[in-house]
Amino acid sequence: MIPLVAALFAAQAQDEALVDALKAEMERAGELKLPEAPPLYALRYRLAMLDQRDLVAQFGEVLAEDATPYHGLGVELRVGSPQYDNTGFGGWENGFVRGSLAADPTPHETRQTAWRLTDRAYKEAVEQHARKSAQFTAPDDYPGDWVVMGPLTADDGWGELSGADDLKARVIALSDVFTPVGHELLVGRVVLGQEAGGVVLVDTDGSRVRRPLEETTLRAMAHLRTDDGHLLTDSRLWSVRQPSQLPSEAEMRAELEAMRDALVARADRDVLADEYVGPVLFEGPAALDVFRYLLVPQLEGTPSEVPFDSWFGDLGEAKSPVRVGRRVLPEGWAAHDDPTAHPEHPSSYVHDWEGTPAKDVHLVEDGIVRDLLMSRVPRKGLEPNGHARGFLGFRASGRVTQLEVTPKKAASHGKIVKKGLKMAAAYGRDHLVVIRRLEEDAVRSVDATTSIFSMGDDDALRLPPPVEVVKVFADGHEEVLRGARFASVQRFVLRDIALAGEQREGTFMAPISGDYSDLSPTEGMPTWISAPDILVREIELVPAGGDPRDRPVLTPRAAK
Amino acid sequence: MTGILLATAMAAPLMDVLSDELDRAVEVFGAQPEKPHYIAVSVLEDHSTSLSARSGTMDFRDDDTSRWLDVDLRVGSAALDSTHPLRGFSALEGESRGRIRLPLTEGFALRHALTRELDARYREAAEHMVVLRANQNVLVEEEASADDFEPREAVQGKVELPAGEIDVAKWEALLKAASARADRSEHVHLDEVRLKVTRERVWFLDTEGTRLEHGRLHARLAVDLSTTAEDGDQVQVFDAFDVHDPASLPTDLDDWIDAHVERLEALRKAPRGEPYSGPVVLEGRAAGVFFHEVMGHRVEGHRQKREDEGKTFAEHVGERILPEWLDVVDDPRVERMADTDLNGFYRYDDEGVPAMPATLVEDGVFRGFLMGRSPLPDVPHTNGHGRRSTGNPPSSRMGNTIVTAEKTVSRAKLREQLLKRVREQGLEYGYVVEDIEGGFALTGRMMPNAFNIRAVASWRVFADGRPDELIRGIDLVGTPFVAFSNLSAADDAPQVFNGTCGAESGWVPVSAVAPAILFDRLEFQLKEKGQDRPPLLPKPLPEDDGAAEVSE
Incomplete structure (x- = not known):
C-alpha cells in the first residue's frame, strides 16, 4: 500500500x-x-x-x-x-x-x-x-x-x-x-x-x-432479506471536514448497534397490508429528506440546456421547470442558503466553483420562491450569487450548499402528534403514520441494480421508500410496519404541511450531475440541510413487498 | 511487496475455509428439489504493481492486491444441466453473475461472501433448469446432442510461484527516462511507457475432490505512442515485452524507444492504403493473429454446440483444410518459443484440468477442437482449455496457438515468391503486413463469418524494384476457407504475438506463434479514419519548459 x-x-x-x-x-x-x-x-x-x-x-x-x-x-x-x-x-x-x-x-x-x-x-x-x-x-x-x-x-x-x-x-x-x-x-x-x-x-x-x-465521509449500511423476500436496508452517514470532527468511536458504534438491532427486528414486522391515504408525520432524517427531494430542485436556478435535436432524440438535461414567484411552502415559511454559515462543514466555501464570492441567498419568503441559487450562467432578472458547484469537465450550476428551512412557527412533538391523530380520524383511522427515515438510493444500489424510486408517477420529484412505517396510536403505543412505498408524490406536498416541529440538521451527498441512484455510497457533494419535522396533511403509501424467490437457500453460518 | 509473502503464508487456511463452506453448500443444496451435480469454487488473488510514465514524469503508480471469487454451479445432471443454453425467446433470460470481490483475510467476511455467491449461483441455476426443461420440451431437438459436462477424476496440485519483486525506484527512473526520450519528438502527441507486474495465485476446488493451488507470474513492459496525422488519422504505435520473470525484462530502453518513435513518425507521414486483392505476406506476428482469428475462435468446442454459431469446421474433422506442410496445435504448457516467453502459458485451466496440447491441424488435416469440460458428440474429453476471466463462466479458449511449417523457405525466398505472384497477377505491387494490433472474428450465423486483422504497418513491395513503401489505414479481411485455400508458403523464422483475447468468458492471456506466410490472394479493406485535425498549436517540447534536464 x-x-x-x-x-x-x-x-x-x-x-x-x-x-x-x-x-x-x-x-x-x-x-x-x-x-x-x-x-x-x-x-x-x-x-x-x-x-x-x-x-x-x-x-x-x-x-x-x-x-x-x-x-x-x-x-x-x-x-x-x-x-x-x-x-x-x-x-x-x-x-x-x-x-x-x-x-x-x-x-x-x-x-x-x-x-x-x-x-x-x-x-x-x-x-x-x-x-x-x-x-x-x-x-x-x-x-x-x-x-x-x-x-x-x-x-x-x-x-x-x-x-x-x-x-x-x-x-x-x-x-x-x-x-x-x-x-x-x-x-x-x-x-x-x-x-x-x-x-x-x-x-x-x-x-x-x-x-x-477537505472531506471525510463514512457511510455505514446494512441490508437484510426477509423470509418473504423483502429487501430491507438502512444506513448512516457522517461527512466532516476532518476526522477529528467525527463523533467518538463509541458513539458511532452505539448508533450502528441501534440501527443493526432495529433492522433485524424489522424483519419480523408485518408488511403494510393496505394502501394508506392520510396524514403522515415525517421526523428527523425523513423530514430532511422530504425537503432534499421535493424542495431543493425548486431552488436551483441555473437554466436547463436547450435540447439538441439529435437523430436519436433530444439530448440535454431534463430538469423540472423552476420559477420565481411559485409557492413551494406554506405561508410564513422561509428558506435561505449560505455556504459560509457553517465553515466547519465540508460543504462550506468562501468562493464558489467559479470563483464568485458566496452569498447568503434568501430563497423562500412567506412560502414563495423569491430568489434562486445561481452560477454565472444567467437567468432573467437574477445575478450570480456564488452558488456554482461542480467538478472538472462539467458545466457548473447553482446548487444548494447549506440550506436552512424554517417554519412560521414550530409546535411541540406532543402537539403535532395530537393534531395528526385528529386529522387521521377524519380519514377514519385510529392512528397516525410516522416516518423517521427514508432509504438511501446510493446505499441500496450496493446490492440492487435498480433505482428504488417509485415508478409510474408523472412528476420528476419522487421520494425513496421509507425504512419503516410507524403507526402511533392515541395511547402512545407504536406499531412498526415494513414494506411500503410512496405513491403519487408531487411537489405540492410541501404546500400541504399542517404543522412543523423540532428543527433538525443533517448532511446528504448531492450528485454532481444525474441522479442519486448514480452515486456510490460516499460519492457526491456534501450538502448541509436544516429543516423541521413536518406533519403533511395527506400522503399515499402503498404496499411494496418482496419476492419470495429472492430468499436465500443457503445462509451464512453465524460468526464465531 | 510484503503482500505477496503474507498471501503465500495464508494459502493453506484459505483452502480449508473454501472446502468447509463447499461441503456445507453441498449438504444444504442436496436437500432441495433441484440438486447441483457439480460445484467448483475458485479464488484468484491478484497482486499487481503498476508503473507508468508520460512526458518524462511518473504518470501512475499503484501496488494493489485484490481477491476475486468465482462459483461454477451446475444443477441437473451431467447429461443436461443448468449451463445448457436456452433457445428462442427464453434465451433472453437474464444472468446476474459478475465479479465478486473477497477480503484478503480468511474470516467471517470471506465466508459470508462465499456463501452468498454459492446461494446466488444455486438459485439462478435452479430457476434456469425449470425454464430449460420446458425449452427442451417445446422446441425441436438440437443439432448437436452431447452431454453438458464431463465428470473427471480429482486432481491435486500445488505450484509455488516466485515472488517477482521489482526495484520500484529503479524502474521508475527507467520509465521516466524512456518517456522523456519519446517526448523529444514534436510528433509524439502522447507517450506512455508502462510496466505492470502481476502475480496471480489461484485456489481451485470442486465437488469431485480436486484441490489446486497454482498461478501465474507475468510482467509487461509496454510503450504506447500516438499522434494525429495531417489527414486526421489517429496513428498509434504499441509494443510490449511479455515475460514470466520481470528480471528478464530489458533495461536499456533507448534503442527500443527510438525505433518506435521513428516508426510513429514514419506512419504519420505514410499514405493510407486502398482496398486491395492480391498476394500478401503476413509477418510471423500477423500470421499468428490470422490463425487465432480465422481458425482459433472457430474451433472452440463450446461453439460447436450452439444453435446460433456458424460451426465453420464442425463437419470437416479428418479433412484437409490447409497445406499438408502445416500443423496447428494449441499447447498452453509451452513457456517459451522463438526466444520469447509465451503469454498463453498456464498449468491448469479454469475448470481444474491440467493444460494439454490440442492438435487442431496435423499435416494440413483438421483434427479437432479446443475443449473444456463441455463435451461434443464425438469429443467426450476436455483438453484443458476451459478458461475465463473472473466474473464469467469458463468456456473453451485458446492458450498458445502454435503454427508450424514443415516446408519452409528463407525470408529472402519468401519475398521472391511474393513478387513472382504479383507479376503473375499483373499487379504493380504486393503487400507485406509487418505489424498488427489484434483482430476479431465473427462466428455466428446472423453475420458473415468474416475475420478482420487490424494492421498497423504494412509495406507495399513493388514488382519493378522500387523501394518498399510504408502504408497505414488498411485492415486484412476475408473468410476462412477462401483465405486458407490461398496459403502457399512459409518462412523459417517463427515470431510470437502476445496479447489478451476477449470473448464470452472474458479476457484471457494468449499467444500466437507462426512463421511469416505468403498468401496468393488476400483482401484489404479501408480502416476507419479519424477526422480530427492535428492540434492547431505545436506541442510544447521539453526544452520549451526547461524540462529536459529534469526528465533525463
Whole structure:
C-alpha cells in the first residue's frame, strides 16, 4: 500500500509552478483560430490536486482499499460572446473537458496536458456553437450564456488529510458491529471516502482563485432479506471536514448497534397490508429528506440546456421547470442558503466553483420562491450569487450548499402528534403514520441494480421508500410496519404541511450531475440541510413487498 | 511487496475455509428439489504493481492486491444441466453473475461472501433448469446432442510461484527516462511507457475432490505512442515485452524507444492504403493473429454446440483444410518459443484440468477442437482449455496457438515468391503486413463469418524494384476457407504475438506463434479514419519548459 502522506501536493511552490505552466499555455491559446470560427472569448483552467483514500470494510475485514491521489485538469472554453456562446446547449462535446495529470506532475507535463485538452475543447466549442446556432435562435429577452465579472482573486487555503491511519482501524471496527448478526444480513459494511487538497482556478480574465477541498465521509449500511423476500436496508452517514470532527468511536458504534438491532427486528414486522391515504408525520432524517427531494430542485436556478435535436432524440438535461414567484411552502415559511454559515462543514466555501464570492441567498419568503441559487450562467432578472458547484469537465450550476428551512412557527412533538391523530380520524383511522427515515438510493444500489424510486408517477420529484412505517396510536403505543412505498408524490406536498416541529440538521451527498441512484455510497457533494419535522396533511403509501424467490437457500453460518 | 509473502503464508487456511463452506453448500443444496451435480469454487488473488510514465514524469503508480471469487454451479445432471443454453425467446433470460470481490483475510467476511455467491449461483441455476426443461420440451431437438459436462477424476496440485519483486525506484527512473526520450519528438502527441507486474495465485476446488493451488507470474513492459496525422488519422504505435520473470525484462530502453518513435513518425507521414486483392505476406506476428482469428475462435468446442454459431469446421474433422506442410496445435504448457516467453502459458485451466496440447491441424488435416469440460458428440474429453476471466463462466479458449511449417523457405525466398505472384497477377505491387494490433472474428450465423486483422504497418513491395513503401489505414479481411485455400508458403523464422483475447468468458492471456506466410490472394479493406485535425498549436517540447534536464 502506498503510504498516505498528508498534504503531499499542498506545497504552494509546486502549485505556483504548475499554474505558471497553465498560464503559459493559456496565453498561447489566444492563437487558436479556425477559419470563420467565432472568437475564443473565455478560457478557464481548473487544476485539482487531491489526496484521496477509499476503504471498504465488511464484517470487520477490509474488502477494498485505495489511496491513489487524483490530479486533474479541467478546461472550460467559450467561443462567441457572453450573450451567445457554445454553452447551454445539449450534448457532451461542448467545450468542457477534463483529463488527468501525472502522479508526479511537472510544469512540462501539465502544460502538455493543457495543450491537448485546450485543443480539444476549442474544436468542440466551435462545433457546438454551430450546432446551437443551427437549432436555437435566442429570443429577444434571452439573458445570455455567461456573466462577465472581471478578474476574481482569492486564496481560501488548501485542504489537508489527517488522521487517516486511525480511521482505518475505526472503519474496520465499526463494520464489525454487524458481524454478530452477519448470518442474517446480506451486507454489513462501512465505506470511507476521504479527499483533501484543493482546486486552483485561472482564467483569461486574469482570475486566480485557490479553494480548498477537505472531506471525510463514512457511510455505514446494512441490508437484510426477509423470509418473504423483502429487501430491507438502512444506513448512516457522517461527512466532516476532518476526522477529528467525527463523533467518538463509541458513539458511532452505539448508533450502528441501534440501527443493526432495529433492522433485524424489522424483519419480523408485518408488511403494510393496505394502501394508506392520510396524514403522515415525517421526523428527523425523513423530514430532511422530504425537503432534499421535493424542495431543493425548486431552488436551483441555473437554466436547463436547450435540447439538441439529435437523430436519436433530444439530448440535454431534463430538469423540472423552476420559477420565481411559485409557492413551494406554506405561508410564513422561509428558506435561505449560505455556504459560509457553517465553515466547519465540508460543504462550506468562501468562493464558489467559479470563483464568485458566496452569498447568503434568501430563497423562500412567506412560502414563495423569491430568489434562486445561481452560477454565472444567467437567468432573467437574477445575478450570480456564488452558488456554482461542480467538478472538472462539467458545466457548473447553482446548487444548494447549506440550506436552512424554517417554519412560521414550530409546535411541540406532543402537539403535532395530537393534531395528526385528529386529522387521521377524519380519514377514519385510529392512528397516525410516522416516518423517521427514508432509504438511501446510493446505499441500496450496493446490492440492487435498480433505482428504488417509485415508478409510474408523472412528476420528476419522487421520494425513496421509507425504512419503516410507524403507526402511533392515541395511547402512545407504536406499531412498526415494513414494506411500503410512496405513491403519487408531487411537489405540492410541501404546500400541504399542517404543522412543523423540532428543527433538525443533517448532511446528504448531492450528485454532481444525474441522479442519486448514480452515486456510490460516499460519492457526491456534501450538502448541509436544516429543516423541521413536518406533519403533511395527506400522503399515499402503498404496499411494496418482496419476492419470495429472492430468499436465500443457503445462509451464512453465524460468526464465531 | 510484503503482500505477496503474507498471501503465500495464508494459502493453506484459505483452502480449508473454501472446502468447509463447499461441503456445507453441498449438504444444504442436496436437500432441495433441484440438486447441483457439480460445484467448483475458485479464488484468484491478484497482486499487481503498476508503473507508468508520460512526458518524462511518473504518470501512475499503484501496488494493489485484490481477491476475486468465482462459483461454477451446475444443477441437473451431467447429461443436461443448468449451463445448457436456452433457445428462442427464453434465451433472453437474464444472468446476474459478475465479479465478486473477497477480503484478503480468511474470516467471517470471506465466508459470508462465499456463501452468498454459492446461494446466488444455486438459485439462478435452479430457476434456469425449470425454464430449460420446458425449452427442451417445446422446441425441436438440437443439432448437436452431447452431454453438458464431463465428470473427471480429482486432481491435486500445488505450484509455488516466485515472488517477482521489482526495484520500484529503479524502474521508475527507467520509465521516466524512456518517456522523456519519446517526448523529444514534436510528433509524439502522447507517450506512455508502462510496466505492470502481476502475480496471480489461484485456489481451485470442486465437488469431485480436486484441490489446486497454482498461478501465474507475468510482467509487461509496454510503450504506447500516438499522434494525429495531417489527414486526421489517429496513428498509434504499441509494443510490449511479455515475460514470466520481470528480471528478464530489458533495461536499456533507448534503442527500443527510438525505433518506435521513428516508426510513429514514419506512419504519420505514410499514405493510407486502398482496398486491395492480391498476394500478401503476413509477418510471423500477423500470421499468428490470422490463425487465432480465422481458425482459433472457430474451433472452440463450446461453439460447436450452439444453435446460433456458424460451426465453420464442425463437419470437416479428418479433412484437409490447409497445406499438408502445416500443423496447428494449441499447447498452453509451452513457456517459451522463438526466444520469447509465451503469454498463453498456464498449468491448469479454469475448470481444474491440467493444460494439454490440442492438435487442431496435423499435416494440413483438421483434427479437432479446443475443449473444456463441455463435451461434443464425438469429443467426450476436455483438453484443458476451459478458461475465463473472473466474473464469467469458463468456456473453451485458446492458450498458445502454435503454427508450424514443415516446408519452409528463407525470408529472402519468401519475398521472391511474393513478387513472382504479383507479376503473375499483373499487379504493380504486393503487400507485406509487418505489424498488427489484434483482430476479431465473427462466428455466428446472423453475420458473415468474416475475420478482420487490424494492421498497423504494412509495406507495399513493388514488382519493378522500387523501394518498399510504408502504408497505414488498411485492415486484412476475408473468410476462412477462401483465405486458407490461398496459403502457399512459409518462412523459417517463427515470431510470437502476445496479447489478451476477449470473448464470452472474458479476457484471457494468449499467444500466437507462426512463421511469416505468403498468401496468393488476400483482401484489404479501408480502416476507419479519424477526422480530427492535428492540434492547431505545436506541442510544447521539453526544452520549451526547461524540462529536459529534469526528465533525463
